Amino acid sequence: MTNPFAINVCKTFGCRNLGLASSADYSWPDYKLGYPALHCQACGSYPPLFDEQQFRDWLSVHLTAYAAEKGHFCPSCYCKETIFYGHNPQGTQRIQCRSCKKVWTPKQQPAREITHPRSIETVPLLLPFQGASAGQKLYVLVSLDAARGNILHLSTNYTQHQTGDSLRYCYRGNTEPTVQHSDIVQRVDMREAQFLRRSQFDEIQYGSAVLKRNGKGAILRPVITAHGHFRILKIRFPDIKTHIISHECFLRGAIITAWADQFRQQQGEIWFIEEEISDSNADTPWHFQGTTYHGWWKNQWQRWEQGKNRKMVCALTGGNNSKAKMLSLATSRHFIHWLHQQTKFTHSAPLSAGRVTQILLSLTQDYNNCASLLISD
Helix, strand or coil: CCCCCCCCCECCCCCCCECCCCCCCEEEEECCCCCCEEEECCCCECCECCCHHHHHHHHHHHHHHHHHHHCCCCCCCCCCCEEEEEECCCCCEEEEECCCCCEECCCCCCCCCCCCCCEEEEEEEEEEECCCCCCEEEEEEEEEECCCCCEEEEEECEECCCCCHHHECCCCCCCCCCCCCCCHHHHHHHHHHHHHHCCCCCCCCCCCCCCCCCCCCEEECHHHHHHHHHHHHHHHCCCCCEEEEECCHHHHHHHHHHCHHHHHCCCCEEEEEEEECCCCCCCCCCEEEEEEEECCCCEEEEEEEECCEEEEEEECCCCCHHHHHHCCCHHHHHHHHHHCCCHHHHCCCCCCHHHHHHHHHHHHHHHHHHHHHHHHC
16 A cells, blocks of 8 residues: 555656655755755655654544444454454444454444445635634535435545644635636646646645634645545555546645556546536437646646537547547536535525534435436345
8 A cells, every 4th residue: 555644756657756754866855946845856745744743643634534434344454354343231243453453443433345446536625614713714625426416525625633734724814816708728738837836736725624623623725635534545545546626736736646556557547627518318329529738747638519519538648549539527527516506505604614514524425325216226
């Protein structure tokens, strides 16, 4: 298993150092780009440096708490090979780790059979909560099984665990504007330009997010949330080869770091998707409209049309371009539409960050129950 705590690594696809925690090619700190970075001399990249000890401290608690709650893997060694190990006096199922032999009782009883996804679709959301003032926002990540439609994991950047200052979100009063343009190609170009205007590529400024004065927990930098989010998915689904994501550069970095072993062997794909969907019920074929190149890395994007619908697709890791026609964010769009119809969600804005997070997690269970009924039918 890849070290779940390594974060200061090369994140360049095709580099021999991808995901490696140490290399003779590394030198740091390097300030060439205006922030402390790791310089990989093999590929020339400059990924931002994190306080690795603070990240390790937070992630270990985060993984342990999740495992103890859900029972999907061991809270001590993170091994996912477990067996059912009788019941406690209250009749609740206990689980034992096959590797370290730890026995624990998950707070939620795990399903006996889990259908492993072949591809994961991930999108971010900004959702309101009541903090130091009204109008605070949580950064939310939702990952779904792209084929079956069920939610695999949901994270917000609220954490109840103690965390170092370097991992906390710090709003500097300059919210990134929402990228809006009638031309989808221009939207992709403007989004890439927005990445370059950040103090570093992963330093998103999405607006104010401050807990109440006596509020417990902390608001994390979204990039830290992303790394924690995908480390959990990597432990649960280590063999995933296809990731379909919204156009946000640090999602790519968090994924390629978590599944670095697959990507070093050229066995993984990451796809950016940008959509403009006017008719979600359209069933006519998509038609290829050409390619354009965007951003710091001059990534190649394909343009597709389906009647009034438009999409752009970018293979970030040398994926088979013939797959682009079938890729979309339709699974997440369906969930988001459902979410905004739920009373618990529409009435959650006046609640604390922790309570909004709990409601979202509860709603994911409701949604998955609905999805399983549809699949069984």
